[in-house]
Amino acid sequence: MNRRNWLKNTALLTMLPPALSRLQAAPTPAPIQKRLREMALPMPTNLKARLFANENPFGPSAKAKQAMIDSLNTSYQYQLTQVQELEAKICAYEGIDTKMLVTGAGSSPLLLGAALALCSKGGNVVTADPTYEDLPTRCENVGAKWIKVPLTKDYKHDLDAMEKAINADTKLVYICNPNNPTGTIVDTDKLKSFCERVSKKVTVFVDEAYIDYLPDPKSATLISSVKSGQNLIVARTFSKIYGLAGMRIGYVVAQPDMIALLGNYADSGLFLLSAPSVAAASASYQDTSYMQATQQKTAASKQFLYDTLKAEGYTYIPSSTNFVMFPLKMDGIRFTDEMMKRGVGLRHWKLNNEEWCRISIGRMDEMQAFATAFKELS
Numbered sequence: 001m002n003r004r005n006w007l008k009n010t011a012l013l014t015m016l017p018p019a020l021s022r023l024q025a026a027p028t029p030a031p032i033q034k035r036l037r038e039m040a041l042p043m044p045t046n047l048k049a050r051l052f053a054n055e056n057p058f059g060p061s062a063k064a065k066q067a068m069i070d071s072l073n074t075s076y077q078y079q080l081t082q083v084q085e086l087e088a089k090i091c092a093y094e095g096i097d098t099k100m101l102v103t104g105a106g107s108s109p110l111l112l113g114a115a116l117a118l119c120s121k122g123g124n125v126v127t128a129d130p131t132y133e134d135l136p137t138r139c140e141n142v143g144a145k146w147i148k149v150p151l152t153k154d155y156k157h158d159l160d161a162m163e164k165a166i167n168a169d170t171k172l173v174y175i176c177n178p179n180n181p182t183g184t185i186v187d188t189d190k191l192k193s194f195c196e197r198v199s200k201k202v203t204v205f206v207d208e209a210y211i212d213y214l215p216d217p218k219s220a221t222l223i224s225s226v227k228s229g230q231n232l233i234v235a236r237t238f239s240k241i242y243g244l245a246g247m248r249i250g251y252v253v254a255q256p257d258m259i260a261l262l263g264n265y266a267d268s269g270l271f272l273l274s275a276p277s278v279a280a281a282s283a284s285y286q287d288t289s290y291m292q293a294t295q296q297k298t299a300a301s302k303q304f305l306y307d308t309l310k311a312e313g314y315t316y317i318p319s320s321t322n323f324v325m326f327p328l329k330m331d332g333i334r335f336t337d338e339m340m341k342r343g344v345g346l347r348h349w350k351l352n353n354e355e356w357c358r359i360s361i362g363r364m365d366e367m368q369a370f371a372t373a374f375k376e377l378s
Helices: 003-014 032-040 062-074 080-094 108-119 134-141 159-165 188-198 223-227 256-262 275-284 288-311 332-341 364-377
Strands: 101-104 124-129 145-150 170-176 203-207 232-237 250-254 323-327 347-351 354-360
Touching (some): 062 275, 080 101, 080 250, 080 275, 101 108, 101 256, 108 134, 108 170, 108 250, 108 256, 124 134, 124 159, 134 145, 134 170, 159 170, 159 188, 188 203, 188 223, 223 232, 223 250, 250 256, 288 323, 323 347, 332 354, 332 364
Parallel strands (some): 124 145, 124 170, 170 203, 203 232
Antiparallel strands (some): 323 354, 347 354
């Protein structure tokens, strides 16, 4: 199948996030038709708090909004130069060659490209459990086996156990850091050491979608390991802290030969990205004042959530991201359904045979709406 037909057949599916309220930590991949039906369900008219998608509810920066408006004047053009300028800006900041980076319409097409490139001939992919299931599910869909390694007692990646799980058939190791859905991070030195050893045997994919919520993302990223020549793929996105989930733009950093390989399965942003998305990403990239303001507002809403949970006698996993997991005292489906009836959209999981909720951090009015509804059920 050529890339044009592949894109035509898969573009719609790759744009979709995992099904919202019914999805478990390690779901059986749903048929395309079932997934589309689930995603097509209308949101209730009384939705007060959209807390199921880990979006940045504070929205794009003012610079990004203006850039989107200005980009409409040249939106009749393919954004060839603009995409190259954005890629050059990212490469300059990270200190990498442009041959080590490729952009895409969000990270989903790039995740699919990695699955097709590395797992279409079988083998297995090793991940933590639970973790973000997009890439390993895609690997399963193209014929690979998914080896799931339980998290540690403090809900972090068990790197030692993951390394032991690697065998001669392993084609890919996937690490989401910070991890979704638990919001936990891996010790940077341990992760770098792990990647240095493991990448000599198999490609390691490090998904850093939420890394910009950390106090010092520059010191935590594994892009430095790519720069040292290691066989890593590092994924980043503008969907989270930059508030551009609806614009669909992301990128991966890897060795030039890996970037070239991925290009055989996932078209680059030269023809795939829209004028507004490129303009918004370029205008907001490393806008420190905007990013710090978002972090501060996120932290305030998160602390309100922590206080609410504590007051109602609930525990939670301390989070380094814009979402939090906490154990429930009732069936997860019932809980999310009852909260949705009250205008609050959430996600639920099965973790360690227990019922859990993952709540995205919203604006303060959304967190207050959650608290009001939650107190009626807690």
